[in-house]
Amino acid sequence: xxxxxxxxxxxxxxxxxxxxxxxxxxxxISVGSKAFTESVVLGELICHLAREQGAKVEHRAELGGxxxxxxxxxxxxxxxxxxxxxxxxxxxxAEVIKSGVEIRSEADMREALAKMHVRxxxxxxxxxxxxxxxxxxxxxxLGIKTINDLRNHPDLKFAFSxxxxxxxxxxxxxxxxxxxxxxxxxxxxHNLAYRGLExxxxxxxxxxxxxxxxxxxxxxxxEDDQGYFPTYYAVMLMRDDLQEHAPxxxxxxxxxxxxxxxxxxxxxxxxxxxxREMESNVAAGFLNDKLQLDIPLKSTSKSAEWMRxxxxxxxxxxxxxxxxxxxxxxxxxxxxxxxxxSARNENIGNTVLGVVxxxxxxxxxxxxVFMIPLFGLGAxxxxxxxxxxxxxxxxxxxxxxxxxxxxxxxxxxxxIGLDRAARLRLVELPLxxxxxxxxxxxxxVINVGTATIGALIGAGGYGSPxxxxxxxxxxSLILQGAIPAAVLAIVVQFGFGWIERRFVSPGLRTS
Amino acid sequence: MFALQGxxxxxxxxxxxxxxxxxxxxxESTVLIGxxxxxxxxxxxxxxxxxxxxxxxxQFEGTPITKANIMQxxxxxGYVIQDGGLFPHLTARENVSLLASHLxxxxxxxxxxxxxxxxxxxxxxxxxxxxxxxMSGGQRQRVGIMRALMLDPSVLLLDEPMGALDPLVRFDLxxxxxxxxxxxxxxxxMVTHDMGEAAFFGxxxxxxxxxxxxxxxxxxxLIQHPSNEYVSRFINAQRLPGVQS
Numbered sequence: 001x002x003x004x005x006x007x008x009x010x011x012x013x014x015x016x017x018x019x020x021x022x023x024x025x026x027x028x029i030s031v032g033s034k035a036f037t038e039s040v041v042l043g044e045l046i047c048h049l050a051r052e053q054g055a056k057v058e059h060r061a062e063l064g065g066x067x068x069x070x071x072x073x074x075x076x077x078x079x080x081x082x083x084x085x086x087x088x089x090x091x092x093x094a095e096v097i098k099s100g101v102e103i104r105s106e107a108d109m110r111e112a113l114a115k116m117h118v119r120x121x122x123x124x125x126x127x128x129x130x131x132x133x134x135x136x137x138x139x140x141x142l143g144i145k146t147i148n149d150l151r152n153h154p155d156l157k158f159a160f161s162x163x164x165x166x167x168x169x170x171x172x173x174x175x176x177x178x179x180x181x182x183x184x185x186x187x188x189x190h191n192l193a194y195r196g197l198e199x200x201x202x203x204x205x206x207x208x209x210x211x212x213x214x215x216x217x218x219x220x221x222x223e224d225d226q227g228y229f230p231t232y233y234a235v236m237l238m239r240d241d242l243q244e245h246a247p248x249x250x251x252x253x254x255x256x257x258x259x260x261x262x263x264x265x266x267x268x269x270x271x272x273x274x275x276r277e278m279e280s281n282v283a284a285g286f287l288n289d290k291l292q293l294d295i296p297l298k299s300t301s302k303s304a305e306w307m308r309x310x311x312x313x314x315x316x317x318x319x320x321x322x323x324x325x326x327x328x329x330x331x332x333x334x335x336x337x338x339x340x341x342s343a344r345n346e347n348i349g350n351t352v353l354g355v356v357x358x359x360x361x362x363x364x365x366x367x368x369v370f371m372i373p374l375f376g377l378g379a380x381x382x383x384x385x386x387x388x389x390x391x392x393x394x395x396x397x398x399x400x401x402x403x404x405x406x407x408x409x410x411x412x413x414x415x416i417g418l419d420r421a422a423r424l425r426l427v428e429l430p431l432x433x434x435x436x437x438x439x440x441x442x443x444x445v446i447n448v449g450t451a452t453i454g455a456l457i458g459a460g461g462y463g464s465p466x467x468x469x470x471x472x473x474x475x476s477l478i479l480q481g482a483i484p485a486a487v488l489a490i491v492v493q494f495g496f497g498w499i500e501r502r503f504v505s506p507g508l509r510t511s
Numbered sequence: 512m513f514a515l516q517g518x519x520x521x522x523x524x525x526x527x528x529x530x531x532x533x534x535x536x537x538x539e540s541t542v543l544i545g546x547x548x549x550x551x552x553x554x555x556x557x558x559x560x561x562x563x564x565x566x567x568x569x570q571f572e573g574t575p576i577t578k579a580n581i582m583q584x585x586x587x588x589g590y591v592i593q594d595g596g597l598f599p600h601l602t603a604r605e606n607v608s609l610l611a612s613h614l615x616x617x618x619x620x621x622x623x624x625x626x627x628x629x630x631x632x633x634x635x636x637x638x639x640x641x642x643x644x645x646m647s648g649g650q651r652q653r654v655g656i657m658r659a660l661m662l663d664p665s666v667l668l669l670d671e672p673m674g675a676l677d678p679l680v681r682f683d684l685x686x687x688x689x690x691x692x693x694x695x696x697x698x699x700x701m702v703t704h705d706m707g708e709a710a711f712f713g714x715x716x717x718x719x720x721x722x723x724x725x726x727x728x729x730x731x732x733l734i735q736h737p738s739n740e741y742v743s744r745f746i747n748a749q750r751l752p753g754v755q756s
Contacts, residue, residue, distance in 0.1 A: 412596035415559045416610045416658065417586035426609060430600045505600035507642030 027246035028056045032069045032081035035062040035456070036190065037269050037279070037471055038128065038210060042082040042234065042256075044283035048295050049253045055246065060377060062467050064456030065163060066091050067369060068377070072458075073118065077377040079242050080253065084128060084232035085109065088120070090168045106233075114240065121236040121254060126210060126262040129232040130164065131221040133207040135197055139220040146223040147178050154181040156203040159188035159196055164206040169230055171206075177228055191470055208232075210262060212270035234260070259290060273472055309480065312465060317484060319379070319460035323451045324488075327383045328444055331390035336436065338391070339398020340424065349399060360392045364453050372457060382454030382461075389450055390443040397439025401432025434504050441496040448489045452481065462488075512537045512666055512698045513558055518567035520553055527553045529723045530567060537665075540692055540699040542709040545719030546745070551702045554719075555670050558700070559590050572665065586610065589664040593674040595655025597643040603654045604639040607661050628657040631694065633687055649680040656688070660695075667692075669701040673708065685711055706730075706746060718742055 029050050033043030040061050047057045060078055063069050066087055072078045083092070085106060093103055096112050103109055110120045132147055139145070142153055150156065164170040165187050174180070188196060193205040194213050207214060207221060214221065236256065243250050268286055271277045277300075284295040298304070338356075342349030359367075367388060371381030405428060413427040429436075455463030462481040469477030513535040520528040528550040535541055543551035556562045557569060560581040569576045571584050597606050605612075607628065608621045616624075629636055632653040643651055652672060659667060672688070673681045689711060692699055701712055709716050710730050717727040726738040737743035 408592060408594075408596045409598060411561055412590075412592070412598065415561065415585055415588075415590040417582055418610060418613060419582055422613050426613065427598055427600075431598070433600075505642070507600045507602070507644060 026054050026056050027249055028058070029080070029242070029246060029249055030058045030060060030078045032060045032063055032072060032078035034066070034069065034081075035064060035467060035471060036208075037212075037272050038208070038265060039082060040279050040471075041265075041268050041272060041283055042124070044279045045256055045287065046080060046082070046236070046253050047280075048284055048287055048293075049255060050249045052293065052295070053246075053249045053252045055249050060458040062455065062464070062471065063377070063458055064365070064368070068372060068457055071369075071372040072377040073237065073239060075373065075376045076239070080236055080238035082124065082234050083237050084234055085123075086129065086169065086230040086232035088113070088235075088237075089230065094168065106235075113237070117240045119238050119240045119243070121238070122257040123233040123235055124256050125234070125258050125260040126265045127231050127233050128208045128210040128265070129229045130169070131207045131209050131224065131229065132204055133197075133214065133219040133221050134204045135200075136218045136220045138200075138203055139222070144220075144222065146225040147174075147180075147228070148225050150180055150182070150204070150222070151178065154183070156182055157184040157186075157201070158182055158204045159186050159193045159202040160206045161190045161193070162187050169228075174228055177226060189470060191473055195473070210265045210269060212266055212273045215266075215270065216274055234265075255291060260286075276472070276474070312480065313484060316460060316462050316464060316481065317488075319464075320448070320451055320462050320485070320488065323379060323382055323386060323454055323459060323461055324444065324447050326379075327386035327451075328390055328440070328447055330383075330387050331394055331443060332440060334387075335391045335394035335439075336398050339395045339436070340402065342395065342399045343402035352395060353399065356392045356395050359388045364389070364450055365456070368453065368457055377458045379454070379459045381457055382451065382459035386447050386451055386454070390447050393442040393446070394436070394439040397435045397442075398432060401435030401439075402428055404435070405431050430505060431508070434500065434508055437496060437500055437504065441493070444492045444496070445489050448485060448492055452485055512572065513700075514570040515554075515557075516568045516570075518554075518557060518564045518569055520550075520557060520562060520565050527722055528557070531724060532567075533717075533724065533727075535666075535698065535700055537698050538696060539714050540697075540701070540712055541715045541717060542713030543700065543702045543717050543719060544704060544706070544709045544745075545725075546704060549719040550722040551717075551719040552670055555668055555700060555702050558668060559585060559588055586614075586662055587664050587666070589656075589659030589662075589667045591652075591655050591659045591667070591669045591672045593671045594648065595643070595651040595658075597651055597654055597658070599643050602640050602642055603634070603646065603650075603657075606643070606654055607657045609658075611661055624661060625657070628660055631660075631691060632656050647680070648676050649684055652676065652684060653687075656691070660691075664697075666698040666700065669699065671702055671704070673703070673705075688712070718745065720745075 031043050031046045031050070033039040043059050043061055047059050050057045060072070063072065066083065069078065069081050069083070070092055073081070088109055089097070089103055093109065093112055097103055101112060103112060106120075106123075113120050132150075134144065144150060144153070160171050171185065175182075188202070188205070190205075193202065194217055196202040197205060197219070198217060207219065209221065213219065236253065238250070264286065268282050271282045272279050278298060281297045281300070284297055287293050288295055338352050342352045364385065367385045368381060371384045375381035375384050409427070409431065413423045418426065451461050452463035452466055454461050455467045462485040464481065465477045466481035469475065469479075469481065515531055515533050517530045517532055518528065519526065519530040527548070531554070543554060545551050553562060557564055558571075560576060572587075574580065576584060597603075598609070601609065604625055607625050608616070611621050611624070625639065626636065629639060634650060634653040634657065638646055638650050643654075646654070655672070673684060676684060685708065692712065699712070701708075703709060713730060715727065716730045716733055718725045718733060720741050726733055726742050733742060734746055737746060
């Protein structure tokens with residue numbers, strides 16, 4: 001009887017264990033943000049409000065641009081992020097507008113987005129539009145108050161963010177509308193541009209009206225006297241299926257609607273950029289004040305900071321190695337046979353070498369964007385892109401290693417009566433091995449460096465502290481990514497030295 | 512051993528071997544001699560299938576050589592080229608035993624055979640574990656001969672085997688090689704442009720000129736009764752050390 005009770009009780013426990021997750025599985029939500037501080041802070045605000053409802057939250061922070069986020073949302077890799085009405089009109093709805101749909105109001109926008117299964121919230125409260133900014137002192141000296149005034153100073157040097165250069169409401173149409181004569185215009189990272197202004201390397205850049213640096217660098221935003229810039233009210237975009245999956249979370253994050261005053265946004269950004277506070281703490285502090293919440297802050301003590309640095313190093317090292325090892329291994333598995341086939345058949349060889357050569361010339365950013373629709377966000381598309389980049393050196397060196405074997409040696413292998421497979425395995429590949437290893441080494445070193453851009457699509461690795469460091473103008477953070485990446489490249493070099501000593505026949509060493 | 516019937520070969524517009532019918536008999540050693548580009552090496556390369564004939568047939572031990580059976584046949588031929596053609600990534604021992612090992616010989620049997628051949632070719636045992644770059648030219652050539660003999664082939668084909676050696680080393684190796692020939696009583700076909708070597712090795716000498724066999728027979732016959740001006744000029748152009756006739 002006792003035994004039976006035991007059994008029943010055990011079964012009960014077992015069923016509780018097995019079934020529990022089905023009842024209490026917390027909803028998961030993935031929040032995105034772009035690679036500038038305001039966006040990251042807004043992402044953190046959403047994260048906190050979702051977490052408050054018990055959700056498991058993942059913040060895919062600092063993704064490389066609007067297209068990255070939009071593709072990621074379409075692929076279901078992120079559920080919600082903050083974008084701006086101007087961007088939505090010009091970037092996301094460009095095709096819709098081209099097809100003849102009129103988008104006059106935010107209600108029109110909301111309707112058009114709904115057809116694309118995306119829900120747009122009300123304004124969060126502030127307008128973060130583009131503006132042109134100069135140092136106040138320079139502007140004063142030259143007597144420039146409005147964008148119109150720039151016409152009289154054709155020698156000024158301008159630097160704009162990549163996005164502003166390319167946007168349909170960016171530099172080119174602006175120059176046309178205002179008939180601006182300046183020719184010295186180049187592309188520069190937003191954060192570097194501030195430095196440029198400070199040192200007078202450039203005199204004007206594009207700003208966001210909520211940038212903390214306007215105060216800090218004593219900049220003047222030029223008056224848009226012809227009303228060129230559209231409004232950029234911050235709104236949340238979320239997948240429309242989120243309402244079904246997690247209605248209470250949607251309710252919670254919608255508390256951000258009409259919550260953030262312009263000066264509050266500036267102040268939050270300033271705390272992160274200028275006072276070096278953590279985005280998550282700044283966001284938590286704001287919500288605690290505004291909504292009377294009680295979100296715990298992360299410790300900022302020295303030891304906690306060191307723990308975070310070490311933790312970050314461990315995490316980014318793991319992520320980086322993961323990207324490099326997987327992509328490189330796949331590349332070896334594919335590229336060595338391709339090299340062998342190329343060496344055997346001249347026609348195939350020319351085609352293969354041509355194709356992998358062309359892949360190599362694609363800009364890494366472009367390759368990354370191509371990978372997103374296929375593989376989503378995170379490690380997978382980064383691995384795919386790195387894989388393609390790693391092919392050429394290995395294919396080429398395998399090909400070269402095999403074709404450079406002297407004819408006398410190849411004939412010797414033939415006339416002693418070895419079949420094709422045996423010749424390859426016993427003679428040709430061992431002879432080509434130094435060259436093949438050289439190719440793999442080149443790929444590995446390039447790969448270690450290129451993997452840093454994986455951070456742009458949320459793959460992590462040493463690129464993430466570098467990206468954050470550039471955003472926050474923090475040399476320390478940049479070094480936390482750059483130094484380990486350099487060390488890893490050196491380790492790879494030495495590692496291959498060891499592999500060569502271990503696996504290449506002593507008979508092939510030149511010394 | 513080998514029977515050629517109307518075998519010819521052209522490279523582009525140049526006919527390097529005119530249609531040739533000839534037989535190489537078992538147990539006989541034949542020397543193919545003539546100036547560079549006369550077709551003698553091409554004939555040897557046709558026999559091992561390194562080049563394909565344009566026309567005619569080649570029989571090896573009574574069977575016509577085809578693409579399908581050449582691989583099997585090669586294992587019954589030993590082929591030696593200038594400087595040995597050794598695989599640089601393998602030691603002498605590994606070079607010699609590569610095919611045997613691929614065919615699944617046991618290690619003990621291989622080692623025994625390698626050492627037997629080292630004694631035969633007078634290669635120091637110590638050199639067996641050296642790589643080609645660590646050996647002298649003479650040693651490399653001895654290893655090349657060992658490799659050709661490893662599977663006890665029924666014929667030995669040698670393409671200018673002494674070509675890359677300096678005179679002293681060459682002399683030693685010639686002596687040894689002749690001893691090897693005598694010991695094994697193998698069919699051998701050797702290409703050379705050196706009359707001395709021809710005299711040394713050849714039971715039978717075939718003089719080549721411009722893609723065809725100009726005269727064949729014992730060397731003494733060639734010297735005493737050259738069939739034409741070409742043969743006597745070729746013979747007189749070379750000093751003949753060590754020819755006893």
